[in-house]
Amino acid sequence: MMPAVLAAVVAQNVFFYLIASIMVYAALRVVTSSNIVHAALYLVVVLAGVAAQFLLLGAEFVGITQVLVYIGAVVVLFLFGIMLTRAKVGSEDNLDHDNRWPAILTAVMLVLVMAYAVIDFAGDSEIAVLDQSETTVQQVSDAIFSTYIVAFEAISVLLLAALIGAIVVARKE
Amino acid sequence: MLTPLAIELAYWQETIIKGVIGLVAVLLPTGALVYLFLFKMMSFMQSRLGPMETGPYGQLQLLAEFGKFLQKEDIFPAKADRFVFAAAPFVVLVSTFMLVLVLPGGPDATFIDINTGIYFALAVSSVSVIGILMAGWGSASKYSLLGGLRAAGQLIAYELPLVLSVVGVVIMAESLNLSDIVHKQNEFGMWFILPQFIGFFLFLVSVQAELTQPPFDMPQAESELVTGFLTEYSGIRFLLFFIAEFATAAIFSAIGATLFLGGWTIPFVDANAEFMNYIGPLVLAAKMILIAFLIFWFRITYPRFREDQLQRLAWKFMIPLALANIVITAILKVAL
Numbered sequence: 001m002m003p004a005v006l007a008a009v010v011a012q013n014v015f016f017y018l019i020a021s022i023m024v025y026a027a028l029r030v031v032t033s034s035n036i037v038h039a040a041l042y043l044v045v046v047l048a049g050v051a052a053q054f055l056l057l058g059a060e061f062v063g064i065t066q067v068l069v070y071i072g073a074v075v076v077l078f079l080f081g082i083m084l085t086r087a088k089v090g091s092e093d094n095l096d097h098d099n100r101w102p103a104i105l106t107a108v109m110l111v112l113v114m115a116y117a118v119i120d121f122a123g124d125s126e127i128a129v130l131d132q133s134e135t136t137v138q139q140v141s142d143a144i145f146s147t148y149i150v151a152f153e154a155i156s157v158l159l160l161a162a163l164i165g166a167i168v169v170a171r172k173e
Numbered sequence: 174m175l176t177p178l179a180i181e182l183a184y185w186q187e188t189i190i191k192g193v194i195g196l197v198a199v200l201l202p203t204g205a206l207v208y209l210f211l212f213k214m215m216s217f218m219q220s221r222l223g224p225m226e227t228g229p230y231g232q233l234q235l236l237a238e239f240g241k242f243l244q245k246e247d248i249f250p251a252k253a254d255r256f257v258f259a260a261a262p263f264v265v266l267v268s269t270f271m272l273v274l275v276l277p278g279g280p281d282a283t284f285i286d287i288n289t290g291i292y293f294a295l296a297v298s299s300v301s302v303i304g305i306l307m308a309g310w311g312s313a314s315k316y317s318l319l320g321g322l323r324a325a326g327q328l329i330a331y332e333l334p335l336v337l338s339v340v341g342v343v344i345m346a347e348s349l350n351l352s353d354i355v356h357k358q359n360e361f362g363m364w365f366i367l368p369q370f371i372g373f374f375l376f377l378v379s380v381q382a383e384l385t386q387p388p389f390d391m392p393q394a395e396s397e398l399v400t401g402f403l404t405e406y407s408g409i410r411f412l413l414f415f416i417a418e419f420a421t422a423a424i425f426s427a428i429g430a431t432l433f434l435g436g437w438t439i440p441f442v443d444a445n446a447e448f449m450n451y452i453g454p455l456v457l458a459a460k461m462i463l464i465a466f467l468i469f470w471f472r473i474t475y476p477r478f479r480e481d482q483l484q485r486l487a488w489k490f491m492i493p494l495a496l497a498n499i500v501i502t503a504i505l506k507v508a509l
Binding site: 035037038041044060061064067068071072076077079080083084136137 | 295303307321326332
């Protein structure tokens with residue numbers, strides 16, 4: 001028998017690859033699907049996968065926030081916008097845009113940069129198995145309102161500016 | 174861990190038992206609400222008897238309705254997106270069934286006892302909007318699409334006051350965990366409905382709107398949209414939506430009872446006693462019926478809001494009120 005901690009890590013790895021493969025498939029379908037509503041629904045699967053990965057890492061609060069903000073609000077707004085403007089049932093022919101090659105190039109370069117950053121940071125060193133199984137809400141809020149207070153305030157101001165900007169753009173003169 | 178007969182269960186056995194109890198915990202209150210309020214209370218308020226023929230006092234009417242929906246033809250509209258159309262009721266139903274997971278029924282009688290209980294419930298409940306939009310679009314019908322869009326706009330608008338109305342309770346209890354919130358009310362010697370009556374009012378109205386029940390039933394306004402996003406659904410698929418709606422009503426009533434009415438506790442009775450694990454769920458069910466009574470009372474009594482009135486109520490009245498409630502609660506929390 002394996003020790004319990006080790007068994008948990010193995011189970012974690014199995015589920016990581018299981019969820020990750022579903023996410024990769026769904027992500028590919030987001031960009032290859034010939035129906036824009038289907039693409040948005042595949043995006044839901046990808047984002048739900050991200051939430052599941054956070055839960056696997058014991059980051060309960062972040063995982064649930066992922067569901068509330070991205071699935072419950074962002075994708076709903078996507079779907080809402082699509083359905084208000086163009087919501088044909090069945091496939092559409094002209095969904096492919098000429099800019100897709102630069103977009104693919106950008107995506108590949110982003111992956112390379114991030115992969116390099118992770119490998120450069122971690123290298124061959126093994127990541128220690130943490131004793132603490134989960135991050136509590138208190139820890140998250142303490143970190144946000146002490147260590148990262150400046151970044152938090154900056155994001156708040158940015159969001160406020162975006163909000164006012166959206167109202168100004170939408171308002172009829 | 175609940176070990177009533179002092180037997181140790183393996184993890185998978187416990188999971189199966191919890192699954193069965195979860196099913197019962199969703200379906201039994203749902204049936205109770207439909208029978209008690211939709212069949213009987215609504216009939217009495219409208220001076221008629223309601224179903225009386227099936228079984229003693231019409232008690233078997235529920236089974237008859239169930240059988241009726243089961244034997245109906247499973248119809249797909251010709252131009253519908255079959256997969257999205259078929260998947261939509263299950264998305265809504267899964268969101269409903271996940272809600273029940275965080276409800277505590279006693280000191281040890283919980284499905285999952287997580288630190289972020291109420292936050293989890295609010296996040297999971299917001300997923301049902303996706304199912305409703307899927308139903309509205311997948312049906313390939315104008316009525317359905319309009320109903321789906323109205324529903325989405327309404328659910329987005331009323332999710333904010335719903336979340337904000339709970340924050341006052343969370344500040345007072347210093348925890349997101351529903352078990353902690355229940356215990357805290359017991360320590361206070363006072364249910365949170367007393368100090369948080371504004372929160373309770375906002376919670377009740379938001380739940381009513383989230384359920385798209387009258388007076389907030391613009392998405393299903395039958396005089397304009399047939400039944401909105403449900404128009405093209407028949408038989409078992411319609412039944413799934415119907416169960417999801419009333420199950421959500423039941424579970425949100427239970428969550429309201431947990432947040433504002435002390436959950437499974439009885440005043441002046443030791444909350445950590447072993448027997449509370451068995452009485453607790455019944456107490457919670459009684460309080461749930463109490464809150465559900467209010468919800469259905471409003472449902473039966475009030476006429477429908479117009480779309481602009483509905484949005485104005487959410488954005489210009491309820492959200493500012495909820496924010497003021499949070500600020501006042503926070504100030505009193507620090508000052509007292």
